[in-house]
Amino acid sequence: MCRLGGSTMAEFTGGDDYQADFDPKAYLRHYKFGEDTFGEDYLNFSLKHYCKTFTSGVVTGDTLIDIGSGPTIHQLLSACESFKEIIASDYTYRNHQELEKWLKNEPGAFDWTPVVKYVCEGKEAEKEAKLRKTIKQVLKCDVHKSNPMDPVILPPADCLVSSLCLEGACKDLTTYRIALKNISSLLKPGGHLVLSGVLGCSFYMVGPKRFSSLVLGEEFLREALSDTGFIIQEFEVLIRDDNTDDSCDFSGKFFILALGLQLA
Numbered sequence: 001m002c003r004l005g006g007s008t009m010a011e012f013t014g015g016d017d018y019q020a021d022f023d024p025k026a027y028l029r030h031y032k033f034g035e036d037t038f039g040e041d042y043l044n045f046s047l048k049h050y051c052k053t054f055t056s057g058v059v060t061g062d063t064l065i066d067i068g069s070g071p072t073i074h075q076l077l078s079a080c081e082s083f084k085e086i087i088a089s090d091y092t093y094r095n096h097q098e099l100e101k102w103l104k105n106e107p108g109a110f111d112w113t114p115v116v117k118y119v120c121e122g123k124e125a126e127k128e129a130k131l132r133k134t135i136k137q138v139l140k141c142d143v144h145k146s147n148p149m150d151p152v153i154l155p156p157a158d159c160l161v162s163s164l165c166l167e168g169a170c171k172d173l174t175t176y177r178i179a180l181k182n183i184s185s186l187l188k189p190g191g192h193l194v195l196s197g198v199l200g201c202s203f204y205m206v207g208p209k210r211f212s213s214l215v216l217g218e219e220f221l222r223e224a225l226s227d228t229g230f231i232i233q234e235f236e237v238l239i240r241d242d243n244t245d246d247s248c249d250f251s252g253k254f255f256i257l258a259l260g261l262q263l264a
Ligand SMILES: C[S@@+](CC[C@H](N)C(=O)[O-])C[C@H]1O[C@@H](n2cnc3c(N)ncnc32)[C@H](O)[C@@H]1O
Pocket: 014, 015, 018, 022, 067, 068, 069, 070, 071, 072, 075, 090, 091, 092, 095, 141, 142, 143, 144, 162, 163, 164, 165, 166, 168, 169
């Protein structure tokens, strides 16, 4: 159920809605620093955890796959130092285009410099160059398929990252569990999953379009990960302490580092 402006709505927005109405430029407005947006709040939380995770020396390897990248790269800024190759992915064609625009440094690409500066002040150009070099492919992805990258068959990766994707893509908790299983098939045994997102969120706005979000709780996530064979190594939660931005009704943010897959 979605609460917006006091009314109650229950409309799920799926792949067709993302393909038709998810405007990458409108979404990226959430990630403009200094505008007190939901995205800025999320970045302040997640960038800190990405940095800690990917500089620990433990979460490292040859290949990292980012699931549901959207038009964004914030989730990969720290990771690009620890992996030789990154594969970005998303469901929509327009997100692929927006990401490619940034990768090729084309005019009109989103300016990530303020976010990059937050991660590594003084070394923005080097970091952007490094990330551009490390992202080798942008693939079509559907978390509802048993091989989410179908028809491409990828060798299992050392690490999976996914930020704010599954809660948007899944209509109920059963579908979320299946999607988690689907994406985990892309991971090597003993590889790492870095999963971040929002708790208690039923919708978020992308420009004038409302997208549904699956309401997640910490207990459900712990159970779903454990049932999929993951061992949770870190589970950070930050409860929302403001109500200024009404473009999203989340109650908290989470960041998970998990080790997979221990079950067959
Ligand atoms: C809220 S955005 C998150 C984007 C980015 N990862 C971030 O952290 O800002 C949700 C993304 O999930 C993608 N998505 C929706 N349904 C999907 C599906 N079935 N499979 C893969 N990605 C999907 C959307 O296209 C969109 O880019």
